[in-house]
Amino acid sequence: MKKLLIKWQRLINNxxxxxxxxxxxxxxxxxxxxxxxxxxxxxIKVILExxxxxxxxxxxxxxxxxQIFINNKALEEWINAKTGQSPCCDVCGEQDCRxxxxxxxxxxTIPETLIIKACLLAAAEILTAKPxxxxxxxxx
Numbered sequence: 617m618k619k620l621l622i623k624w625q626r627l628i629n630n631x632x633x634x635x636x637x638x639x640x641x642x643x644x645x646x647x648x649x650x651x652x653x654x655x656x657x658x659x660i661k662v663i664l665e666x667x668x669x670x671x672x673x674x675x676x677x678x679x680x681x682x683q684i685f686i687n688n689k690a691l692e693e694w695i696n697a698k699t700g701q702s703p704c705c706d707v708c709g710e711q712d713c714r715x716x717x718x719x720x721x722x723x724x725t726i727p728e729t730l731i732i733k734a735c736l737l738a739a740a741e742i743l744t745a746k747p748x749x750x751x752x753x754x755x756x
Contacts, residue, residue: 617661618742620687620735622648625667627674627681634705636713637682639725641666644684647731655739662735678711684726686738691726692716694734 624644626637633641644664652662669681679701684691692699697718704713704724716723718730 617659619661619663620651620655620738620742621663621665621685622651622731622735623665623667623685623688625669625680625683627671627678628668629671629674634681634713636704636724640682640684643726643728644731647728647735650728651732651735651739655735658739658743660739660742674711679714682714682726684731684734686734687742689738691730691734694737695730697730 622644624640626633626640648662648664655662674681679699686694690699691697695718697716700715700717700722701712702715702722702724704711713724716726716730723730
């Protein structure tokens with residue numbers, strides 16, 4: 617069975633995360649459940665992996681928090697979006713948090729629809745990828 621890996625990482629500081637990441641987690645869980653059912657008929661197993669970013673890692677680069685990868689490619693790359701940033705909350709301190717800019721709209725919480733869109737593009741790539749033949753045979 618082919619696999620589609622959704623990897624999501626967010627800051628965990630003293631067992632807490634920011635409101636953006638909490639909301640994104642709800643959105644990613646909804647998307648995951650729908651995608652898991654929908655893509656099964658195409659022989660694609662959807663896997664959701666949640667990673668924790670430490671405060672030390674976050675302080676080095678705050679934009680790695682609330683980041684989603686689909687088959688090791690950033691969500692923004694799949695849907696031709698941009699990464700932005702803006703102030704967040706006490707959990708994040710003075711660091712700006714990641715935002716996603718898509719079609720002239722800025723999202724602090726990554727919505728289910730964008731996650732599904734990116735995953736469907738990845739699934740289409742999986743389904744259309746054809747292995748190269750081991751031998752080439754030309755008939756005359």
